[in-house]
Amino acid sequence: MRIDSRNKARYLTGEAKKPPPKDPNYTIWVTENYKVKSWLIDSMDPLLMQRFIRLSTAKEIWEVVAKTFYDGSNETCLFELNQKFFSTTQNGRPLSTYYNELVDIFQEIDHRMTSQEETVERVVQLHSAMARL
Template identity: 45%
Template sequence: RTDNAIVKGWIINSMDSSLISNFIRFSTAKLVWDAIATTYFDGSDTSQVYDLRRRVTRLKQAGGSLEKYYNDLQGLWREIDFRRPNPMTCQVDIQHYNTLVQEERVYVFLDGLDDRLDNI
């Protein structure tokens, strides 16, 4: 009983405060977990990929360091690549696809740089 209360507390306390009332009344951690899965998981990771791609397009340097901006983009792109691996099997096609993806990512990176860097 105590372990269940601890785990349920971890789950509930990790939620955004606006969501807690939807799940607090479940009696066990498993019931909370199952309700979360039913509510937010559609059987695929499509919504996570959408969110990651949206975060990439909205990410800007915003006066921060170039290194932080680059590392933040790389982290998002790694997560996208993990969730959406290249489905091709032909090595030539894989290489061509990867080259195109990297080229697009350069454009996204450049677009997010601060305007003060335009003259460099």
């Protein structure tokens, strides 16, 4: 959200192409690329930073992180949310706090499920993933 809200998502998608070094916009591109890189790196756990900090562009970091941590489905995330739902207890907290935590979990599950329902294949994949949970 931080990157897109600052109109810098094009550095992740590759839409913002690196100009040649003699181009007057080269310095601006380098500065903006470093800014987006720093936002990505700063959002990571220090142990993860080491794996990605040496990549030269924000787009490279984005692509390597996606390949490393996203398998094309939300199955693992849905499983973890399901586990979290079943293990969440009130534990002496106010009912409203407990309720809000459960609502947050359900909203995340709904978001993960609806974002996958783009094609018939995705619906079948989602159905089989939910059956395994």
